[in-house]
Amino acid sequence: MKTINIGIIGLGTVGSGVVRILQQHHDDFMRDQDVDLRLVAAASRDASQAETLGITQIFCDDGNAVVNNPEVDIVIELVGGVTFAKELVFAALNAGKSVVTANKALIAAHGHELMELAAHKGVEIAFEASVGGGIPIIGPLRHTLAGNQIRSIIGIVNGTTNYMLTRMRENSLDYAEALKEAQAKGFAEADPTADIEGFDAAAKIAILATIAFNTDVRLDQVSVEGISRLSALDLDYAGEMGYCIKLLAIANRTSDGIDIRVHPAMVPLAHPLASVNGVFNAIYVVGDAVGDTMFFGEGAGSGPAASSVVGDLIEVGRHLAYRESITQPVWDTESLPIKPIDELETSYYLRLSVPDRPGVLATTAQIFAQHNVSIYSMVQPGTHASSTELVCVTHVARESDMLAALAEIRAANVVLSEPVLIRVQGDAI
Amino acid sequence: MKTINIGIIGLGTVGSGVVRILQQHHDDFMRDQDVDLRLVAAASRDASQAETLGITQIFCDDGNAVVNNPEVDIVIELVGGVTFAKELVFAALNAGKSVVTANKALIAAHGHELMELAAHKGVEIAFEASVGGGIPIIGPLRHTLAGNQIRSIIGIVNGTTNYMLTRMRENSLDYAEALKEAQAKGFAEADPTADIEGFDAAAKIAILATIAFNTDVRLDQVSVEGISRLSALDLDYAGEMGYCIKLLAIANRTSDGIDIRVHPAMVPLAHPLASVNGVFNAIYVVGDAVGDTMFFGEGAGSGPAASSVVGDLIEVGRHLAYRESITQPVWDTESLPIKPIDELETSYYLRLSVPDRPGVLATTAQIFAQHNVSIYSMVQPGTHASSTELVCVTHVARESDMLAALAEIRAANVVLSEPVLIRVQGDAI
Numbered sequence: 001m002k003t004i005n006i007g008i009i010g011l012g013t014v015g016s017g018v019v020r021i022l023q024q025h026h027d028d029f030m031r032d033q034d035v036d037l038r039l040v041a042a043a044s045r046d047a048s049q050a051e052t053l054g055i056t057q058i059f060c061d062d063g064n065a066v067v068n069n070p071e072v073d074i075v076i077e078l079v080g081g082v083t084f085a086k087e088l089v090f091a092a093l094n095a096g097k098s099v100v101t102a103n104k105a106l107i108a109a110h111g112h113e114l115m116e117l118a119a120h121k122g123v124e125i126a127f128e129a130s131v132g133g134g135i136p137i138i139g140p141l142r143h144t145l146a147g148n149q150i151r152s153i154i155g156i157v158n159g160t161t162n163y164m165l166t167r168m169r170e171n172s173l174d175y176a177e178a179l180k181e182a183q184a185k186g187f188a189e190a191d192p193t194a195d196i197e198g199f200d201a202a203a204k205i206a207i208l209a210t211i212a213f214n215t216d217v218r219l220d221q222v223s224v225e226g227i228s229r230l231s232a233l234d235l236d237y238a239g240e241m242g243y244c245i246k247l248l249a250i251a252n253r254t255s256d257g258i259d260i261r262v263h264p265a266m267v268p269l270a271h272p273l274a275s276v277n278g279v280f281n282a283i284y285v286v287g288d289a290v291g292d293t294m295f296f297g298e299g300a301g302s303g304p305a306a307s308s309v310v311g312d313l314i315e316v317g318r319h320l321a322y323r324e325s326i327t328q329p330v331w332d333t334e335s336l337p338i339k340p341i342d343e344l345e346t347s348y349y350l351r352l353s354v355p356d357r358p359g360v361l362a363t364t365a366q367i368f369a370q371h372n373v374s375i376y377s378m379v380q381p382g383t384h385a386s387s388t389e390l391v392c393v394t395h396v397a398r399e400s401d402m403l404a405a406l407a408e409i410r411a412a413n414v415v416l417s418e419p420v421l422i423r424v425q426g427d428a429i
Numbered sequence: 430m431k432t433i434n435i436g437i438i439g440l441g442t443v444g445s446g447v448v449r450i451l452q453q454h455h456d457d458f459m460r461d462q463d464v465d466l467r468l469v470a471a472a473s474r475d476a477s478q479a480e481t482l483g484i485t486q487i488f489c490d491d492g493n494a495v496v497n498n499p500e501v502d503i504v505i506e507l508v509g510g511v512t513f514a515k516e517l518v519f520a521a522l523n524a525g526k527s528v529v530t531a532n533k534a535l536i537a538a539h540g541h542e543l544m545e546l547a548a549h550k551g552v553e554i555a556f557e558a559s560v561g562g563g564i565p566i567i568g569p570l571r572h573t574l575a576g577n578q579i580r581s582i583i584g585i586v587n588g589t590t591n592y593m594l595t596r597m598r599e600n601s602l603d604y605a606e607a608l609k610e611a612q613a614k615g616f617a618e619a620d621p622t623a624d625i626e627g628f629d630a631a632a633k634i635a636i637l638a639t640i641a642f643n644t645d646v647r648l649d650q651v652s653v654e655g656i657s658r659l660s661a662l663d664l665d666y667a668g669e670m671g672y673c674i675k676l677l678a679i680a681n682r683t684s685d686g687i688d689i690r691v692h693p694a695m696v697p698l699a700h701p702l703a704s705v706n707g708v709f710n711a712i713y714v715v716g717d718a719v720g721d722t723m724f725f726g727e728g729a730g731s732g733p734a735a736s737s738v739v740g741d742l743i744e745v746g747r748h749l750a751y752r753e754s755i756t757q758p759v760w761d762t763e764s765l766p767i768k769p770i771d772e773l774e775t776s777y778y779l780r781l782s783v784p785d786r787p788g789v790l791a792t793t794a795q796i797f798a799q800h801n802v803s804i805y806s807m808v809q810p811g812t813h814a815s816s817t818e819l820v821c822v823t824h825v826a827r828e829s830d831m832l833a834a835l836a837e838i839r840a841a842n843v844v845l846s847e848p849v850l851i852r853v854q855g856d857a858i
Binding site for chain 1: 446450454457458460461462557563564565567568571572573574575576577578643700704716717718719720721722723724725726727730732733735736737738739740741742743744752762763
């Protein structure tokens, strides 16, 4: 049996989970996978983590020492971010070591360079844990579904916001209350910006789109809108109309290029994604042969993310142990354009706070009509003193038309506060 | 770029789908996968299929000729069954060719021998399409989830019966009507025995259990019960109690061995499997690190099954083209015992048709008590002339006790027809 030596950098939530799995299942992996995966080096900023895990004898406080350790065959990078982690991963690949990482930001920003460098050095970089925590998705897209032209990926890939939206809907919490609760439970960080503004989901959909469409999609090419402008009111109205609101990460292959975006969306209650609640994640994939599929599971946490890291580790370890040459995974073999979000065609949910006086509805309706936005349904669910809520759902309209109509409505002084606009996830799913 | 030559045997629904994908995406696979997958030989009993597909120039009517064709590197076996298909697959492996198959019966009956022979010959046998149609499940279990000890697999893996149960519930069709409709729509075969009696699902769960638990589980070790004794009445009562009835294929790793069975089960409506309707399949997997995951998609049909066959084909083709030695997939590295179904502990739904006279309820309750079966709830939903329905749900009881109680109830002449017993899928999921 061959021995593969492993160095790990980062012993936080995920790193500790990885070490525990390797400790608990080391002998199982020897028996079942025919490879001796031996942890020989570990680094983190906090030595007490190594003590808790009982690995002080292989611990050091310098990630570079792990990368430069001549014994180490595979480096597990769980530092996160695109500064120190980037240095470590490039250094490891340059030193001819394979890398396993959960770093979505790094892959979304530098995937192309990293894959090229790995190919050049004849090693591997694996990152199943970067998207969807424990959910197998990168592996299935690359292998089992490789016979398909992937048409569409629609993911609930951020557990923090999905937890908040679930609580807002089920318990009528408002946004601020839901955020506070998520922070108290450890589901949201002290600075929750990356999650609630959609950047975390954007990095993940950029990675999935790159793999599914074989074209390089970078984080800065994703149109992003978070959930911070939603209120419990919108979730209630959505429910009355047979929808729930989810933060969706969407990538569609269209004849005009890749349509890629993250935003809150109205999801029909009968859709499989509508019942994905709490911190669970799910990724809905449509392929030309396979049809509709969905992958569901825990998107974060020590166990699930560590499961994906160790899955990659076993795979890369077996490759190193048992084959002469590395089968290069596919990266961006095509160069597809990104479709500007202005050109999106979808229907919209729109909530306007308008003064309770005659003529407002007529003015609003006229402005929409002038911009080719056709109203499918409109209700005035409640009146509060001098204002009233106007809730509309439109037929399919062009995003640029909708935005122009909204600009004119703002200018016409018929709205009392910033309109709430939510795209409806319709026929596409 | 390397060329891999492919021979296909069987040009029915799945085979035609495979040929069409290869025709349509051949150039995409060259660009994206760096391998030229060339179909060089095809066989089936019906030459007209080859004409429809435009491949008469590579067609012959003898599967053996495809296996013996010296040009062929990979044989795709889509004949099905365990007679001629078995000969073909063993002959191909013996000739040093890799095999891709969708043949669940063959893998469930001869997996061990086939894996050993492939290992001995340094080739591969791949069978993702044998379970769950287009749903990636064997790949994820083998790779992404390999870091887990898998605790439980619960699958809806037979589209025919799931379609029938969905129609029975949603439209109150009775069993015979649902079967007739499924046959008319092509979802059930003229002889539907393998589907409705659970044998198809049993082969699939035997394969999944073998891979998930690394232990050889054969078809004849699976306890099997089909759906033919269910009536629309049971689906109605289930709905009233907050359940739906699904034909589940279940495999649990327990301290007493592998608990493996196929039977109709009451599934709580809030469970993700409860909303898997029509011909869709889903496989729920619980691992010690990953927690709960679910894989959902179309379980049958030309496109989905062909998607999995072509996924395997690309994988095996890339292995052949780009690496020197084959990384052996894991098969039965452990020898775990099978837990007898008599020892199962679960709660039960039970419907008894009893005469409408005093004392019947007392007699029944007493018999249950004598056999340690404790009633959780009991209702008498309706009275029809001289008989009445008695519907109970029990606390967790031992299967052997429940069967003994039922035998005594039959002997006591308090039931007018054969009792309907359905296991409740409880805490385990």
